[in-house]
Amino acid sequence: MQQFQAHRLSVAPMMDWSDRHCRSLHRVLSRRALLYSEMVTSGAVLHGDRDKLLGYDAGQHPVALQLGGSEPAELAAAARIGEDFGYDEINLNVGCPSDRVQSGRFGACLMREPALVADCMAAMAAAVSVPVTVKCRIGVDDQDPEQSLFELVDRSAQAGVTSFVVHARKAWLKGLSPKENRDVPPLDYPLVHRLKAERPHLTIVINGGVPDLDASLAQLEHVDGVMLGRAAYHEPGLLGQVDRRVFGEGRDIDAFKAVELYKPYMTAQLAAGVHLAAMSRHMLGLFHGMPGARAWRRILTVEGVAAGAGLEVVDRALAAVRQAVDAREARTLDAVAG
Numbered sequence: 001m002q003q004f005q006a007h008r009l010s011v012a013p014m015m016d017w018s019d020r021h022c023r024s025l026h027r028v029l030s031r032r033a034l035l036y037s038e039m040v041t042s043g044a045v046l047h048g049d050r051d052k053l054l055g056y057d058a059g060q061h062p063v064a065l066q067l068g069g070s071e072p073a074e075l076a077a078a079a080r081i082g083e084d085f086g087y088d089e090i091n092l093n094v095g096c097p098s099d100r101v102q103s104g105r106f107g108a109c110l111m112r113e114p115a116l117v118a119d120c121m122a123a124m125a126a127a128v129s130v131p132v133t134v135k136c137r138i139g140v141d142d143q144d145p146e147q148s149l150f151e152l153v154d155r156s157a158q159a160g161v162t163s164f165v166v167h168a169r170k171a172w173l174k175g176l177s178p179k180e181n182r183d184v185p186p187l188d189y190p191l192v193h194r195l196k197a198e199r200p201h202l203t204i205v206i207n208g209g210v211p212d213l214d215a216s217l218a219q220l221e222h223v224d225g226v227m228l229g230r231a232a233y234h235e236p237g238l239l240g241q242v243d244r245r246v247f248g249e250g251r252d253i254d255a256f257k258a259v260e261l262y263k264p265y266m267t268a269q270l271a272a273g274v275h276l277a278a279m280s281r282h283m284l285g286l287f288h289g290m291p292g293a294r295a296w297r298r299i300l301t302v303e304g305v306a307a308g309a310g311l312e313v314v315d316r317a318l319a320a321v322r323q324a325v326d327a328r329e330a331r332t333l334d335a336v337a338g
Contacts, residue, residue, distance in 0.1 A: 007163060007205050007225035009216060009246045010034035011232045011239070013066040013093070013135075018233070020056045021269070022282040026232065027060050028261035029239035032247045035063045039093045041106070042069030045078035054085045057265060064089035066135065068096070068106045070116060072123035083128040090128060092120060094136040094152070097171040108171040111140045114152040122159035135165040135207070135227075138191055140173055145191055153195065153202070163203040165227050168192045193222040213238055213245055220246075235288040255286045259318055266311060276309040283314075292324030 011018065011026055013036035023035045040053050045067070056063060065087040069075045079090045094117055096107035110117050117134065124132045134156050139148035153164055168187045187209050196204040205225035210216055212235075216226040232239055240253035253261070266279050280300045287293040299317035303309060 007034060007203055008032075008220065009242050010064075010165070010205065010225060010227045011036060012207060012227050012229035013037055013039055013091075014229060014233060015039060015096075015098075017282075019282075020060075021274075021279040022233070023060050023063060024057050024265045025258070025262050025279070025282050026236060026239055028265075029236060029253050029258050030242040031250065032243050033239060034089070035060060036091065037063065037065050037087075039066045039068045039096060040078075042067055042071065042074040042078040045081055046074060050081065050085075054082065054087075056085075058086075059265075061086075062088040064091050064133070066091040066093050067124075068093045070106045070110060070113075070120065072120045075120050076123040076127035079124040079128045079132065083130050087130065089131045089133055090124060091133045091135055091165070092117070092124065094134055095167050095171065097137075097140075097173055108137050108140050109173060111137055111143065111148055111152060111171070114148075114155045117152060118155035118159040121156045121161050125160040131163060132161060133163040133165065134161055135167070137167050137169060137171045138188055140171045143170070145170060145188060149191065149195060150198075153199065157199070157202060162201075163205070165205040165207050165225075166192045166195065167208040168206055169208050189219070189222075196223045213241055216246065233282075234285045236282070237286050237288060255290070256318070256322075258286060259283070259314065263311060263314070266314070270310055275305075276311075276313060277304045280304040280314065287321050290321065290325065291328045292321035295320035295324065 011033055015038050018036060018038050026033065026035055044053055054065065065082040067075060067078050067082070067090060069078065075092065082090050093107055094110045098107065121132055121134065136152055138145040149166065168189050168191065170185050172185070189206065192204065192206050203224045205227050206219050206223045207227035207229065210219060210226055210228055211231050216228065219226045237255045240258060243250035244252055269279060270276065284297045284300060287296050296317045299313065299320060303313045303316070
């Protein structure tokens with residue numbers, strides 16, 4: 001039950017975006033959403049700087065590690081290391097369409113090799129005690145999604161996987177850039193809904209193009225969970241309503257409160273030598289749609305990159321937002337009085 005509940009709302013792994021600082025910001029907004037790491041290749045885990053690649057603040061739980069790779073033994077070893085680092089789930093990326101991923105024989109090109117994916121998942125499941133999951137597309141290039149998606153899911157389920165995150169769009173590995181692959185071809189939500197209806201024993205999480213919590217709640221009528229991607233990153237404030245609206249508990253965290261809750265983390269990281277901009281860049285969309293949002297972004301962007309920049313920059317940006325909000329409220333009162 002805990003695993004199912006965690007998947008009701010998750011935040012997608014996004015290269016160069018969902019780093020450890022971003023996840024700590026998202027965690028102060030929601031205690032319940034499942035957060036994913038950026039994709040890390042199994043080779044990097046085995047041979048790279050593990051603390052740099054896998055380290056994270058203990059307050060981020062529940063948090064999942066996403067791996068990329070196609071060699072079962074390597075993935076099993078990387079999964080064990082991820083479990084040792086305390087990750088609550090190990091996820092295999094079978095959806096990324098970038099050229100770099102394709103050249104390494106992992107990501108979306110593995111949609112063509114469902115048997116290999118199943119072997120990888122069986123090896124990972126045997127290596128760890130935490131859940132192992134798959135994030136995939138519905139197909140690639142000229143594949144028939146009704147065949148490719150169901151075959152990949154069924155083979156992986158036979159290997160012991162019970163949870164799948166499905167980006168409801170094909171990936172075109174030739175002729176489209178990764179950016180274009182986020183918008184073309186069209187999404188096929190009904191196919192993912194049918195996957196859940198025909199495989200009711202599996203946990204199915206839908207991903208791709210979900211713009212907000214209203215749309216997320218609508219999707220939860222058909223599937224077990226929703227994974228938000230760019231919407232959660234560009235407008236992180238929406239995560240402040242997740243615990244109440246999706247999980248039915250807690251109070252909303254507004255953007256002002258989120259900044260205050262994030263400050264202790266920033267203070268500790270600044271003391272450890274982390275530049276303010278490494279953290280503040282993830283906060284740019286926090287006041288999206290509010291008075292002063294432009295000033296907030298400008299101050300953080302311009303002043304946050306300066307050498308030695310500290311929380312005083314965040315405080316100045318916050319003061320600009322408060323001033324704009326107070327000014328709007330004053331104008332509203334004047335209009336009512338008049």
